[in-house]
Amino acid sequence: xxxxxxxxxxxxxxxxxxxxxxxxxxxxxxxxxxxxxxxxxxxxxxxxxxxxxxxxxxxxxxxxxxxxxxxxxxxxxxxxxxxxxxxxxxxxxxxxxxxxxxxxxxxxxxxxxxxxxxxxxxxxxxxxxxxxxxxxxxxxxxxxxxxxxxxxxxxxxxxxxxxxxxxxxxxxxxxxxxxxxxxxxxxxxxxxxxxxxxxxxxxxxxxxxxxxxxxxxxxxxxxxxxxxxxxxxxxxxxxxxxxxxxxxxxxxxxxxxxxxxxxxxxxxxxxxxxxxxxxxxxxxxxxxxxxxxxxxxxx
Amino acid sequence: xxxxxxxxxxxxxxxxxxxxxxxxxxxxxxxxxxxxxxxxxxxxxxxxxxxxxxxxxxxxxxxxxxxxxxxxxxxxxxxxxxxxxxxxxxxxxxxxxxxxxxxxxxxxxxxxxxxxxxxxxxxxxxxxxxxxxxxxxxxxxxxxxxxxxxxxxxxxxxxxxxxxxxxxxxxxxxxxxxxxxxxxxxxxxxxxxxxxxxxxxxxxxxxxxxxxxxxxxxxxxxxxxxxxxxxxxx
Numbered sequence: 167x168x169x170x171x172x173x174x175x176x177x178x179x180x181x182x183x184x185x186x187x188x189x190x191x192x193x194x195x196x197x198x199x200x201x202x203x204x205x206x207x208x209x210x211x212x213x214x215x216x217x218x219x220x221x222x223x224x225x226x227x228x229x230x231x232x233x234x235x236x237x238x239x240x241x242x243x244x245x246x247x248x249x250x251x252x253x254x255x256x257x258x259x260x261x262x263x264x265x266x267x268x269x270x271x272x273x274x275x276x277x278x279x280x281x282x283x284x285x286x287x288x289x290x291x292x293x294x295x296x297x298x299x300x301x302x303x304x305x306x307x308x309x310x311x312x313x314x315x316x317x318x319x320x321x322x323x324x325x326x327x328x329x330x331x332x333x334x335x336x337x338x339x340x341x342x343x344x345x346x347x348x349x350x351x352x353x354x355x356x357x358x359x360x361x362x363x364x365x366x367x368x369x370x371x372x373x374x375x376x377x378x379x380x381x382x383x384x385x386x387x388x389x390x391x392x393x394x395x396x397x398x399x400x401x402x403x404x405x406x407x408x409x410x411x412x413x414x415x416x417x418x419x420x421x422x423x424x425x426x427x428x429x430x431x432x433x434x435x436x437x438x439x440x441x442x443x444x445x446x447x448x449x450x451x452x453x454x455x456x457x458x459x460x461x462x463x464x465x
Numbered sequence: 466x467x468x469x470x471x472x473x474x475x476x477x478x479x480x481x482x483x484x485x486x487x488x489x490x491x492x493x494x495x496x497x498x499x500x501x502x503x504x505x506x507x508x509x510x511x512x513x514x515x516x517x518x519x520x521x522x523x524x525x526x527x528x529x530x531x532x533x534x535x536x537x538x539x540x541x542x543x544x545x546x547x548x549x550x551x552x553x554x555x556x557x558x559x560x561x562x563x564x565x566x567x568x569x570x571x572x573x574x575x576x577x578x579x580x581x582x583x584x585x586x587x588x589x590x591x592x593x594x595x596x597x598x599x600x601x602x603x604x605x606x607x608x609x610x611x612x613x614x615x616x617x618x619x620x621x622x623x624x625x626x627x628x629x630x631x632x633x634x635x636x637x638x639x640x641x642x643x644x645x646x647x648x649x650x651x652x653x654x655x656x657x658x659x660x661x662x663x664x665x666x667x668x669x670x671x672x673x674x675x676x677x678x679x680x681x682x683x684x685x686x687x688x689x690x691x692x693x694x695x696x697x698x699x
Contacts, residue, residue: 324633324634325633325634327601327605327634327635328633328634328635328636330605331605331635331636331639332636348572348606349602349605349606349609350570350571350572350602350603350605350606351571353569353571353602353605354569354571357560357567357569358560358567358569360567361560361562361564361565361567362562364562364563364564364565365562365563365564385558385571387571410696425692425695425696425699426699427577428576428577428578428579428692428695428696429574429575429576429688429692430574430575430577431554431572431573431574431575432573432574433573434556434571434573458684458689461684462682462683462684463682464574465573465574465678465681465682
């Protein structure tokens with residue numbers, strides 16, 4: 167039985183019409199929905215962190231504009247029969263409402279529908295860009311949805327860079343999966359995720375597959391969590407003999423410093439990559455003896 | 466082609482802008498024009514900053530260091546003794562997705578003098594500001610390391626939408642600190658991002674670099690000289 171039939175059986179024809187209209191409107195609004203995209207990037211980064219650190223063995227699906235009453239973003243863990251629905255509102259006049267076709271009613275119907283579909287754990291989350299409104303909405307959370315609903319704050323931003331600078335939670339979430347905490351690498355990673363997500367967001371998608379795709383593209387700025395190759399002994403020897411030069415490998419990338427950080431940098435590809443092998447061969451071949459001979463190779 | 470000059474440009478400045486725009490200009494003359502424009506921009510900055518003791522950080526990219534930024538620093542040094550340098554090597558990339566093309570310019574190397582962190586005034590210098598991606602990236606890095614009260618965004622030529630694009634990359638508390646010093650504003654942009662007339666194409670190529678990698682392997686004399694002096698003082 168498809169979902170439309172389930173809705174008609176569970177509620178009535180009028181509710182089904184409302185549901186269908188919601189889907190059509192949702193798809194039309196999807197193009198250019200910056201607020202929803204930025205929030206989705208944060209949720210994807212959270213899922214990537216779990217996958218990269220083997221905290222989840224199962225796969226999780228994520229989709230924008232799903233077939234649902236609460237439909238802006240849906241994250242499904244099918245193995246554990248767990249589904250999170252997000253409704254995003256970046257306007258100030260957000261209310262739970264009373265009666266049909268309100269946020270409160272959508273949340274309630276979503277829970278009823280998920281129960282009917284056999285989903286054991288349902289969470290419905292209202293995401294709002296107005297901090298004061300979030301507090302008020304949390305205080306006025308209707309009893310009927312109290313057990314499975316909550317309200318979250320997520321600020322509106324014009325660009326990903328602005329978001330990283332003004333929302334510490336977003337920044338921390340990207341930091342958790344990035345090879346560096348430097349703002350330029352965080353920006354780059356968030357932009358790369360945005361590009362991949364925009365191409366796929368309205369189809370049911372596996373977070374694991376999306377992460378694999380990202381890991382296979384260059385550049386990706388993701389932390390490398392697999393076992394790392396060390397530097398070749400000859401390269402270590404060359405580096406050790408260069409005065410005022412130091413280096414470290416973190417999250418799979420080599421960073422270096424000269425004169426206590428007066429000059430510093432990061433080789434822009436991971437140490438287990440073919441390009442890094444070429445870099446090591448160049449160091450051995452040129453055998454620099456001082457930093458001025460090394461600096462042109464550090465790329 | 467549509468160009469508007471700012472009220473800060475002199476007749477000399479306009480002549481050097483023409484030298485940049487002319488595709489027949491030799492590399493050495495092109496570099497000299499950038500240096501002279503740097504001096505002119507530095508003079509405008511001195512006028513705006515005023516006669517008081519200031520700690521100033523001049524931030525630039527590797528390709529702009531030896532000419533444009535050097536000119537700016539020399540003019541500032543005539544009035545201010547505490548001018549510090551930050552130089553960035555960016556790896557600019559266009560990422561092609563089905564829905565859109567996105568630009569990133571992560572920093573792969575940076576030179577940062579210790580007193581940069583204490584500067585009250587930040588001057589970010591760039592030979593041309595078109596999409597503002599590189600300026601945004603370097604400025605974002607710097608404002609997390611230092612807390613300037615005033616941020617001058619300085620360039621001979623900017624695109625007519627560059628200021629709006631740059632400001633939307635920052636929270637208002639930061640973009641309110643921006644002041645702009647430029648000589649010409651161009652509204653025509655080619656698909657490759659170069660402005661018309663702009664600075665006569667890509668600054669890398671006009672300065673004789675083969676490509677971005679060639680540019681990023683280079684260490685400017687300005688950095689070498691200042692670094693050597695600082696290392697010898699330790």
